[in-house]
Amino acid sequence: MERIPTKKMAYKIANILKKQQPDYLYVKEIFNFIRQELDLKGKNSKNKKLPNILTEDELIRFYEAVWNDSNRIHMIMIKVLLYTGIRNFELTNIKIEDMDLKSLKCRIDNGKGKKDRYVPLPLFFRGELNQYISIQKEKGSIYLFETNRKNKFTTRWIREIVKRYAIKAGINKKIHPHLFRHQLLTFLTQKGIIDSKVQLISGHKNRESLSIYQELSLGDVEEEYREAMKEFPVK
Secondary structure (H helix, E strand, C coil), X not given: CCCCCHHHHHHHHHHHHHCCCCCHHHHHHHHHHHHHHCCCCCCCCCCCCCCCCCCHXXXXXXXXXXXXXXXXXXXXXXXXXXXXXCCHHHHHCCEHHHEECCCCEEEECCCHHXXXXXXXXXXXXXXXXXXXXXXXXXXXXXXXXXXXXXXXXXXXXXXXXXXXXXXXXXXXXXXXXXXXXXXXXXXXXXXXXXXXXXXXXXXXXXXXXXXXXXXXXXHHHHHHHHHHHCCCCCC
């Protein structure tokens, strides 16, 4: 059977959809369902490997290695990674002015996809973070994490710090900053926070729940996030 040319088929489909007065999300969702019905997969579609996250025991050992080193900056940095699930490059760009301790939120400027967002912080972290920020302000710091020469931390330097503590903790797994992102998102999912709400924290796009995601705000997830974080293994 000869296929109808793509442009002609698109014209036919467009004529059908015009009656529905569709918007972008409506059309996108229709084509998502069409792909499912026809069992279509992209050319580069591969089964994604599940991230090899740390066990609770390994996470505690890692934390203890950081704690025993008595480096305040490293301690706060690791906790921000663990508690927010932000990406490595997003961490390097956080300025002190981005931290709102009153509402316990952190602003992420120009995250992945050049999008801005806020991520919540756990209640128990407020006091420690406040002390750290006060000290950094006295030093005249602009970024949340800076070297002694007032340069912001680089992604490479953060990876090296994380790797160093993994070795000290005697953990054989490959540990990198992005692993903590998987760690938090897995933890929140296990605590029953639904995908569409987790997306607000992670900054991912959720294809399946996109229509729900568009209607949510960070306020919808903050309470559940802070309740779940009460049981996080590291404080």
